Amino acid sequence: MKYPxxxxxxxxxxxxxxxxxxxxxxxxxxxxxxxMTMAAEAAECHIEGLLLDxxxxxxxxxxxxxxSKPEYADGIWALIDVDISxxxxxxxxxxxxxxxxxxxxxxxxxxxxxxESRSDVLVQAAVEYMAMNx
Numbered sequence: 001m002k003y004p005x006x007x008x009x010x011x012x013x014x015x016x017x018x019x020x021x022x023x024x025x026x027x028x029x030x031x032x033x034x035x036m037t038m039a040a041e042a043a044e045c046h047i048e049g050l051l052l053d054x055x056x057x058x059x060x061x062x063x064x065x066x067x068s069k070p071e072y073a074d075g076i077w078a079l080i081d082v083d084i085s086x087x088x089x090x091x092x093x094x095x096x097x098x099x100x101x102x103x104x105x106x107x108x109x110x111x112x113x114x115x116e117s118r119s120d121v122l123v124q125a126a127v128e129y130m131a132m133n134x
Contacts (some may be wrong), residue, residue: 001128002084004063005039006075007017007032020066022046036078043082057084057127058112083120084127097122 008016015035019025025046029035047057064078099107113123 001057001060001084001124002079003043003060003082004066005036005077005078005080006072007035007065008075017042017080018072018075019043019046020069021061032076036080039080040113044084047082047084050118059117060127083124092119 003019003021005017005019008018011015014028014030015032017027017029017035017039019039021034022043025042027035027039027042029038047053049079050057063079063098066072067075111118114121
């Protein structure tokens, strides 16, 4: 999932990053690049905590939904890609799934073009679908 983040920089501080869709999740770094790297790790840890507590993973919303809020004024917006299919708390179990051949071929092409496996794409799609349709 790609979560929007807002980046703030006060005069005598590092760059701070907040996740509007993941309350309590934040990060910082001495450069924007470092802050973004740290933010991806923070989001993964935060979501692992939600999974450990058997809580739902919040859906990622658009930047447009947040940018007019006063608490994010003066912030720089970006997207952080969080691959929740690779989180350590998610044990894998092999299942048999039947898909139309055309869809399966399209899925395999998509996965190959994005450097992912078929399973990675299916897990990501399922989690995003469930988050958006709670």
